[in-house]
Amino acid sequence: MSTITSVEPQKKKLRRFNIYLDGEFAFGADEDLVVNRRLVAGKVIAPEDLQEILFEAEVGKLMEKMYRWFSLRQHSEKEVRDYFRVKGKEEMSQLAVDAVVETLKRKRLVNDFEFAKAWVEARRKSKQKGIRAIKAELFQKGIDKEIIEEVTRVESQESSEEQLAKQALEKKMKVWKNLDSRKLRQKSIEFLLRKGFDYETVKSMLDKFIAIP
Secondary structure: OEEEEEEEEOOOOOOEEEEEEOOEEEEEEEHHHHHHOOOOOOOEEOHHHHHHHHHHHHHHHHHHHHHHHHOOOOOOHHHHHHHHHHHOOOOOOHHHHHHHHHHHHHOOOOOHHHHHHHHHHHHHHHOOOOHHHHHHHHHHOOOOHHHHHHHHHHHHHHOOHHHHHHHHHHHHHHHOOOOOHHHHHHHHHHHHHHOOOOHHHHHHHHHHHOOOO
């Protein structure tokens, strides 16, 4: 059995506390853990309860990283797991990572369907990316094929690939304005294919706007 002898707020993190057992520092805990587990001086903790508390403390520490990370943008489940695998410098259990992912899902911070919808909208609007390129990006983010097909199908219905290809090409047209028609068409095709538009869309759009004498 262990006894909590002191619960002290951390100096740099106001919502975190240092927990001392039997006069020695044992672990750090966030405010939720302190309240939920009633971690107060004088409380006696059984060994089996201590193991559960230590696990919850680990999850809480990882969640703090997630709150800061998610403040920048939304992330897919695969990105979360990759974050801990690649960037995590400290030792952490797979059970703790799994618990973090489930907590993020419960709080609706991780939702691969909503992530995919937002990703498609952003990439179409800011980068004028074709559906083919966006599908590849979502696949790399670990999004299920069914979700990818659904969100890109809806997006394709709402916006014209041909019109988006034209918009993507407009800035380049100013740079290439002195090229002859044949060279202009060649560079346009290469550019739009790299942007993720399929060949039939590119050809159809160019036939309307770039004629070869």
